[in-house]
Amino acid sequence: MFLGIHHVAIICSDYEMSKQFYTSKLDFVVADEIWRAERQSWKCDLRHGPVQIELFSFPAPPSRPTRPEACGLRHLAFSVDSVEATARLLRARGVEVEPIRIDPHTGRPFTFIADPDGLPIEFYEDGA
Structure with a gap:
């Protein structure tokens, strides 16, 4: 479907x-x-x-409440080859990047940034 x-x-x-x-x-x-x-x-x-x-x-447009978390779309997530390399590139471009964490269920690294309106954007290391 x-x-x-x-x-x-x-x-x-x-x-x-x-x-x-x-x-x-x-x-x-x-x-x-x-x-x-x-x-x-x-x-x-x-x-x-x-x-x-x-x-x-x-x-x-009204503001989107993100913290504390609100109902609706929680965040946007992108698969990347390397969270570390992505975080390094984003920091070099002046983007504030949260510390890299490890997903306790998959063991994969991930991190978050926010767009100009505070929309959380996740970068998740794809193990493919």
Whole structure:
């Protein structure tokens, strides 16, 4: 029935800042970008390999409570070859990276960052 996740949609408070973050810090590329006048909203399709994010702007969106954890999407997680190398690259790009931890169930390393609106983003070492 399902082939995979098609995209993840993110509403941001500062469209240009978020677009800059996802493109310059996480290496996504802009695949398409449109202004939707009827909604006073930008929609930007960002791609990184098979991963697609739809980035939206809306006038005055409410803040997303993340701490303490709230109902809804908890975080976005990306598979990486090396969490250590990813963390090193992100730090070099000026991104604050949490300490690397080990998943007690799989023994795999992982870490988190936050996007400009505080959305938690996890990097999980894929053992494939």
